[in-house]
Amino acid sequence: MSTNKQLFFWLLSFAVFVLFLMVFQSILLPFVAGMALAYLLDPIADYLETHGFGRIWATVTILLIFLILFIAVLFILVPILAKQLISFLDYIPELATNLEALLRKNLGPQLDRLNSLSGQTSKIDWGSFVGQAANFVGGLLSSIWSGGQALISIIGLAVVTPVVAFYLLLDWDSMIDRIDSWLPRDYKNTIRTLAADMNRVVAGFVRGQVLMCLILGTFYALGLLVVGLKFGLLIGLTAGLVSFIPFVGAIVGFSLSIGVALVQFWPDFFMIGAVFAVFAIGQFLEGNVLQPKLLGGSVGLHPVWLMFALFAFGSLMGFVGMLIAIPAAAVVGVLARFALRQYLASSLYAGHNNNTNKTEGLE
Template sequence: MARANGASSSWTVATIRDWVFVILGSGVILYGVGYLLARMGRVLLIVILAGIFYITLSPFVDRLALRWRRPWAVLVVVLSAVVIVVGGGSLLGTIMTGQIVSLIKKVPAIVQQLSTVAPGVLAWLNHNDIHINILDIESRIVSNLGKVSSFVVTQALNIVTHTIGAVVDGAIVLFVTVYLLLDAERMQIAVLRLVPQNRRDMLLAVEHTLARVIGGYVRGQLLLSAIVGTAFGIGTWIIGLPYPLVIGVVAAVMELIPLLGPILGAILPVILTFFGRPLVQIPELAILIALVHLLESQVLGPRIIRTQVGLHPVLSVLALMLGAEWQGIWGALFAVPAAGVLVAAWVAGVRLWRERVVLPSQTGPDPRISAARSE
């Protein structure tokens, strides 16, 4: 009996000690990561982007490598991705530029039309001491558009500098991604040689978790973004709203922001609806937004995103807020997969700790070991 009490107390002390080590170690790691991110934000962003592109493209390279040599597979996949991004971006940019210029030219007329489209709204606002001067708003918009154009001209050098910097960063990301795709297997073998034999399975499990969470999230988010953008573009075209391509592209880009994407993507079509046939188009747009939201949140979202990341919606919101506070739009984009990786690592660590610490201490030593010691 005394021996059982002693074993129980020693197990309790060991459990408390292990939890203290886990909490302190997690705090030290988080502090170190935060310190590095604060000092090396741009470099780490390039590395993170290259890693994400590597994880995203790696399955396609692996499939082609079964038939071709790996360098050729990497070349085909990377060139295809570059052609799709650059070619598609150029085509969409050319079409969108014309539509955006046309939209900007019509802004004064749209604002002036507000007085005839919604006289009841203006009367109600004036009745409640909320006075709106349409002519004043129109003159301010026209003057601000002139200021924007002059600002663009005066800041042309800064724009060119930032553009060149973005191109250089993109080239570095592309180079690192190609290098990772070419030498991933050799680097993996080199890292495994540095790890003890009994720890290699755990390291491979961590690598598999990272690839599954990050790669699945990126591929799923891109697919979901394309579907939502296409649905918004086709839907607004059927309704009869102007600039459906701009609406679709904006909705697709906004969808990349977790949780808030559908709300942000619906702002532009809602605004344009008020300047067309609002009595007819507003109900139609409401139905379209509801259908897209149901498609994104109830059908595609759970299957494409949540099953890949395995993150509770509350944690997703907290991660989104922290990411946006830390690095703005980039932080918001990558906050959810980063949180998914941390949660997966935490679950794996707790499971391993229970298997190697808690359960052995509860069950006691193996009887065969005790028998061998007594001989």
């Protein structure tokens, strides 16, 4: 098969795959979630196999433990979070009014001076500004909550996902061997190398990021509860779980916490500083302990590329897109680095002076 025919074949295959995702995106969620769950749990199954478990018993054991933990969280933590979320949404108008009054009382002259320096002839309606910001946050949380309710209400997600995860986890190694047998013989070593790089990046990032988000969410939630902040559990867990988007989790959690703390504790600067300290310590732990230990320096996903992938896939495919965004970004990153290496080693880069440059380098 000529190079042009091979290129056409792979481009056509990729186009069919993308079309398949776009057409069936409305029903893909439980299958993608099951595949992601099987991928995350496969190393544990391999570990149990090396310690005397058969594959089927390792799979059953892992999924039973996971389901027990999931059901425990669903029935213990979710009702508490739902109650706090409803209360927080009701509290937003009061929060906006109190923040506006606090700003006007303590920073009124400075705000008016800033208004005059900006050349405005009329005063800025800071109450309207704070209210709009609060309404935006409320709308965002409402959409997240409605989406969460929709996900919970989908029977297929609760029923199909464990079934898909069970069969995929049970047959994972045999499926990998079968797919390996389908590789083009002339390029099998190259494809295996690329696949190993993709697996390293995806496994290192996804598994490390999931664990880091859980640790940060627990830390923020417990820290804000100890401080006594209203809705501390909700804000802390939200900040931790959204930390998979670089800087967004910390910024959202910090902004909400400081806003609530100002209204709740003013003028007690010690308590406001305690809320600030929770996020300062969390950011220190994330940057100096969790990221180096859990993610390492070889992940290869730039934060800007990661944010772009999350927003792009999320806008195209919704929650399913968010699930596949990170693996897709990792795959594209590996392929881009491979293409760059091929380009730098080709005559297209070196040109006609390749041999001359090599000789000059030796001299």
